[in-house]
Amino acid sequence: MRLQAALFVAACVSPAAAIYPDEVNQIDFHHALLGAPSFDSTFFLKPSSASNASLLYTISENSILGAINPRDGALVWRHNISRPAGGAGLLRGLDGNNAVVGAAGDYISSWGAQDGKLIWETQFDGGSVADIELLEMEDATAASGVRDTIALIAGKSFGTVRRFDGDSGAVKWEYIDDSGDVPFQVSSSPTEIFYISLQSGLLKSSKVKITSLDPVTGQQVRQHILNTEGDITGPESVLFVGANSASPLIAWTDKSQKTLKVNVIGTKRVSSVTIDNTSGEEIQEITVHAPHKLSSLPHFLVHYKTESGAWAEVYHVDLKSAVVSKAYHLPYLQGQSVIATSNIDANVYFTRISDLEAVVVSSASHGILGRWDMDAPSSDRSVAAVTEVVSKGKSVAVRSVILRKSGDWQLIRNGQVEWTRPESLIDAVAATWAEVEEQEELAHELEVEGHESLLGAYIHRVKRHARDLQHLPQWLQELPQRIISSILADEVTNLDSFGVSKPVIVATNSGRVYSLDTGRQGAVIWSTQAAEKPWDVKNIYARAGVVTIDSGDGSSVVVNASTGAIVSRSAQQGPKLQSIVNFEGHDGSSPVRLGLLGVQEDGSPVAPFDDITGFLVTTSADGRVLGWVESDNKTPVWEFVPPSGQKIVKATARPAHDPVASIGKVLGNRSVLYKYLNSNLVLVTAVNEKEHVAGFYLLDGVSGKVLHSISQAGVDPLQPIASVVSENWFAYSFFGDVVGDSSAKGYQLAVSELFESSIPNDRGPLDAAGNYSSLHRTGNSLPLPHVVSQSFMIAEPISHMAVTQTRQGITTRQLLCTLSSSNSIVAIPRPVLDPRRPVDRDPTSAEAEEGLFRYVPFLDFDGRWYLTHSRDVTGIKNVLSRPTLLESTSLILAYGGDVFGTRATPSQAFDVLGKSFSKLQLVLTVVALAIGVAFLAPITRKKQVNMLWRAT
Ligand SMILES: *[C@@H]1O[C@H](CO)[C@@H](O)[C@H](O)[C@H]1NC(C)=O
Ligand SMILES: *[C@@H]1O[C@H](CO)[C@@H](O)[C@H](O)[C@H]1NC(C)=O
Numbered sequence: 001m002r003l004q005a006a007l008f009v010a011a012c013v014s015p016a017a018a019i020y021p022d023e024v025n026q027i028d029f030h031h032a033l034l035g036a037p038s039f040d041s042t043f044f045l046k047p048s049s050a051s052n053a054s055l056l057y058t059i060s061e062n063s064i065l066g067a068i069n070p071r072d073g074a075l076v077w078r079h080n081i082s083r084p085a086g087g088a089g090l091l092r093g094l095d096g097n098n099a100v101v102g103a104a105g106d107y108i109s110s111w112g113a114q115d116g117k118l119i120w121e122t123q124f125d126g127g128s129v130a131d132i133e134l135l136e137m138e139d140a141t142a143a144s145g146v147r148d149t150i151a152l153i154a155g156k157s158f159g160t161v162r163r164f165d166g167d168s169g170a171v172k173w174e175y176i177d178d179s180g181d182v183p184f185q186v187s188s189s190p191t192e193i194f195y196i197s198l199q200s201g202l203l204k205s206s207k208v209k210i211t212s213l214d215p216v217t218g219q220q221v222r223q224h225i226l227n228t229e230g231d232i233t234g235p236e237s238v239l240f241v242g243a244n245s246a247s248p249l250i251a252w253t254d255k256s257q258k259t260l261k262v263n264v265i266g267t268k269r270v271s272s273v274t275i276d277n278t279s280g281e282e283i284q285e286i287t288v289h290a291p292h293k294l295s296s297l298p299h300f301l302v303h304y305k306t307e308s309g310a311w312a313e314v315y316h317v318d319l320k321s322a323v324v325s326k327a328y329h330l331p332y333l334q335g336q337s338v339i340a341t342s343n344i345d346a347n348v349y350f351t352r353i354s355d356l357e358a359v360v361v362s363s364a365s366h367g368i369l370g371r372w373d374m375d376a377p378s379s380d381r382s383v384a385a386v387t388e389v390v391s392k393g394k395s396v397a398v399r400s401v402i403l404r405k406s407g408d409w410q411l412i413r414n415g416q417v418e419w420t421r422p423e424s425l426i427d428a429v430a431a432t433w434a435e436v437e438e439q440e441e442l443a444h445e446l447e448v449e450g451h452e453s454l455l456g457a458y459i460h461r462v463k464r465h466a467r468d469l470q471h472l473p474q475w476l477q478e479l480p481q482r483i484i485s486s487i488l489a490d491e492v493t494n495l496d497s498f499g500v501s502k503p504v505i506v507a508t509n510s511g512r513v514y515s516l517d518t519g520r521q522g523a524v525i526w527s528t529q530a531a532e533k534p535w536d537v538k539n540i541y542a543r544a545g546v547v548t549i550d551s552g553d554g555s556s557v558v559v560n561a562s563t564g565a566i567v568s569r570s571a572q573q574g575p576k577l578q579s580i581v582n583f584e585g586h587d588g589s590s591p592v593r594l595g596l597l598g599v600q601e602d603g604s605p606v607a608p609f610d611d612i613t614g615f616l617v618t619t620s621a622d623g624r625v626l627g628w629v630e631s632d633n634k635t636p637v638w639e640f641v642p643p644s645g646q647k648i649v650k651a652t653a654r655p656a657h658d659p660v661a662s663i664g665k666v667l668g669n670r671s672v673l674y675k676y677l678n679s680n681l682v683l684v685t686a687v688n689e690k691e692h693v694a695g696f697y698l699l700d701g702v703s704g705k706v707l708h709s710i711s712q713a714g715v716d717p718l719q720p721i722a723s724v725v726s727e728n729w730f731a732y733s734f735f736g737d738v739v740g741d742s743s744a745k746g747y748q749l750a751v752s753e754l755f756e757s758s759i760p761n762d763r764g765p766l767d768a769a770g771n772y773s774s775l776h777r778t779g780n781s782l783p784l785p786h787v788v789s790q791s792f793m794i795a796e797p798i799s800h801m802a803v804t805q806t807r808q809g810i811t812t813r814q815l816l817c818t819l820s821s822s823n824s825i826v827a828i829p830r831p832v833l834d835p836r837r838p839v840d841r842d843p844t845s846a847e848a849e850e851g852l853f854r855y856v857p858f859l860d861f862d863g864r865w866y867l868t869h870s871r872d873v874t875g876i877k878n879v880l881s882r883p884t885l886l887e888s889t890s891l892i893l894a895y896g897g898d899v900f901g902t903r904a905t906p907s908q909a910f911d912v913l914g915k916s917f918s919k920l921q922l923v924l925t926v927v928a929l930a931i932g933v934a935f936l937a938p939i940t941r942k943k944q945v946n947m948l949w950r951a952t
């Protein structure tokens with residue numbers, strides 16, 4: 001049997017604690033997000049003329065621009081160009097041009113369309129970008145084929161049109177308009193560049209002024225004003241300004257929406273078309289769709305939307321006379337529908353996507369080229385669509401991207417949904433793991449049994465098992481298959497029943513709730529609109545199949561965790577809340593809610609909390625930390641005010657679930673250092689912004705007594721300061737002076753550990769006490785901890801800290817640090833951060849036995865600590881950890897920008913068989929041994945008998 005034992009041991013040992021390549025996408029998932037795409041800056045584009053494959057480009061409301069692979073919806077590249085000044089983002093691209101140009105606020109940049117590498121960028125003072133276009137016209141001077149950019153910059157009292165060189169971003173010319181008009185848009189025809197501005201006229205109405213510029217010099221060629229008085233009141237009443245089109249158009253309607261007026265930019269003629277208002281309903285929205293390509297036919301489509309349906313008219317423009325004539329119309333259809341335009345060479349195609357079908361027509365005639373039935377309609381309203389049409393002989397194939405109201409987008413190919421990107425997850429403000437109903441049921445039954453009399457509990461249990469018998473036939477039926485699949489399957493251990501692949505529920509600022517399947521790469525199980533934007537979520541709590549989400553205005557929503565259906569809602573009530581406290585206990589691995597209490601802006605609880613045994617620590621708007629006990633919500637029992645000039649920036653406490661496996665630390669020589677364990681520790685961070693001092697105060701939450709305080713000089717208050725408390729230690733990080741050398745500055749990570757006494761085997765003043773109380777001091781006051789600290793220099797800022805949680809706390813903890821500058825999350829093992837590491841000498845043999853190694857001031861993040869390995873996980877604001885039924889494993893979820901989830905096994909997966917463990921091999925070994933024994937036993941017996949005979 002030695003072989004078998006060796007096999008077993010070999011399977012259990014794994015060489016290093018890190019994420020293996022075959023675990024990527026198995027144990028972790030990542031939603032790399034852009035945010036809600038802005039639909040006039042979303043398009044399909046062939047990034048290079050050498051290939052026919054196109055990518056999808058967009059810039060989101062969060063000003064993140066990026067490229068998506070239309071095949072699977074995977075992110076190809078992205079860049080966050082968001083500016084503090086704000087302003088909507090714009091993105092432009094041209095087929096065959098290997099750059100896309102994006103703008104946001106006061107910033108314009110050009111990026112390689114294929115690889116997302118920066119080509120040039122520019123920033124200007126005053127004003128923000130109102131419009132950009134790529135010049136499609138051929139330019140003999142451009143060597144690389146990268147097209148020039150025309151940008152319109154709107155300042156306070158002027159407008160500037162600039163032409164930027166496609167390769168370098170250098171300004172070729174500039175046209176300044178200081179007439180006081182409102183800069184509106186730029187457009188181009190094959191020969192001219194048009195600058196369109198709105199000149200304010202009488203009675204709040206505006207006239208459209210068109211200035212033609214010479215593309216080479218930027219000189220004004222001519223200027224004319226369209227008589228739009230009475231129709232146009234501002235930029236919002238112009239329906240459409242065409243750009244890069246053979247016949248650029250401006251379209252608007254009169255005030256009563258009875259006639260549509262169209263001007264071909266560059267001409268003075270305004271064509272009027274009567275709107276056929278035959279639906280019997282009020283027209284709510286008119287949109288104009290025209291191709292964006294110089295070589296395309298001068299056709300356009302007008303889409304009319306009413307409350308319950310929509311129809312569309314297609315118009316042709318006569319280029320010589322600039323006359324607009326109606327060609328045909330697309331009939332009125334009930335339900336929502338969206339239109340998209342696409343080109344193949346000069347031909348223009350319109351795709352109409354409604355609830356039931358997708359239809360492609362050519363702009364030239366009303367014959368339907370392709371029609372597909374749609375999957376079930378979505379409750380999330382479609383807002384716009386972008387399509388790519390390819391011709392296949394006489395018919396066409398189409399892929400469309402539908403942008404939904406929630407900000408999510410979907411690719412639909414021939415009527416089938418290929419992928420969905422849940423972009424509204426980018427605004428995630430709260431998240432938790434769903435609690436499954438059955439488990440709670442069992443826990444409840446066990447609790448009942450625990451509380452009943454012996455006989456009652458016995459009868460209850462027999463009844464429960466009798467009820468379970470009804471599942472027996474099914475279980476027996478599945479048994480053979482389970483055995484076979486468990487022996488043969490590649491995945492030796494399916495850990496789902498240990499609570500490692502619980503769904504995650506995420507609530508977003510836009511009012512949506514998502515459920516993500518952590519077992520299937522974070523796929524969306526359901527999503528629902530639960531509230532209006534902005535949703536000020538203060539608390540999220542999951543129990544027995546439902547999730548309750550409370551917001552700052554006192555309202556709450558209960559959602560069914562398995563379907564997303566809204567179970568109940570409660571209306572807004574009471575004052576505005578600063579936060580909501582969830583009094584939570586822990587029962588094994590599942591949280592138990594004891595009560596809920598709102599905290600007002602001034603730090604006082606909205607009501608006394610008589611029914612909950614406990615105390616409460618809050619921060620107030622005026623920078624104090626307050627302590628409260630049960631019966632009083634008017635006067636705090638204690639308050640902590642930091643030294644004058646310091647402002648409280650953060651207060652952290654130990655996590656609700658923070659089990660301590662051992663009350664002491666066994667040293668190498670078998671003596672014990674007792675941990676200072678106080679479940680009421682509060683770590684307060686305060687900053688003096690003028691004197692650049694940060695103070696860290698460790699308080700006892702019950703009495704408000706300061707147990708320990710640290711002051712750091714030379715701190716940069718604009719850099720992130722993160723802190724965390726767990727067990728008997730706390731950690732914080734900041735940017736400031738290096739201790740003992742005020743001329744050097746850097747990012748630092750400091751760790752302090754609390755012990756009852758500095759002497760081993762000594763429990764300090766508490767030694768003889770049977771119990772102690774922070775409040776009712778008899779004789780000696782609350783003893784102070786013995787604090788051992790050490791700090792490390794680190795290479796980059798830490799924006800958030802958390803600690804891994806496991807069921808019993810036996811597994812070593814890891815400090816989870818979010819690195820905002822390298823877009824990753826590292827898990828630093830606690831032994832590395834042991835403040836007792838020997839300084840300036842090698843450890844003695846006793847210390848080495850304890851696992852201590854020599855202190856080095858610079859902490860280099862080991863590649864194996866990166867939970868995110870090579871992924872680019874951006875914008876993380878919060879990291880959560882949660883225990884599973886396996887002691888070795890802790891669940892981790894990060895959200896705030898991207899959403900990332902993984903499992904951490906800080907002491908390796910000691911209670912799980914590894915992937916290399918083969919059950920089949922084990923079974924075969926046992927069988928082989930059994931055969932061997934059966935075969936050899938008679939021979940051996942015979943031999944022994946023979947030997948006995950020979951001996952005598
Ligand atoms: C792109 O498509 C066209 C026609 O559909 C074909 O002639 C051409 O060879 C294709 N080019 C590449 C690089 O695949
Ligand atoms: C269109 O017709 C409906 C009903 O006949 C009317 O209410 C509406 O005012 C008309 N005009 C527009 C622009 O909606």
Ligand SMILES: *[C@@H]1O[C@H](CO)[C@@H](O)[C@H](O)[C@H]1NC(C)=O
Pocket residue numbers: 544545546560561562563567
């Ligand atoms: C949630 O929905 C499922 C399916 O409709 C239902 O079986 C379950 O009872 C619901 N749970 C709650 C708590 O309403």
Ligand SMILES: *[C@@H]1O[C@H](CO)[C@@H](O)[C@H](O)[C@H]1NC(C)=O
Pocket residue numbers: 667669671760846
């Ligand atoms: C054990 O080692 C610690 C230092 O590591 C020392 O302070 C203590 O006195 C030692 N105890 C005994 C009993 O030797």
Ligand SMILES: *[C@@H]1O[C@H](CO)[C@@H](O)[C@H](O)[C@H]1NC(C)=O
Pocket residue numbers: 062080081082083426874875876897898
């Ligand atoms: C983008 O950058 C801005 C500031 O530069 C930052 O505030 C924002 O959080 C970033 N967004 C994401 C999703 O990373």
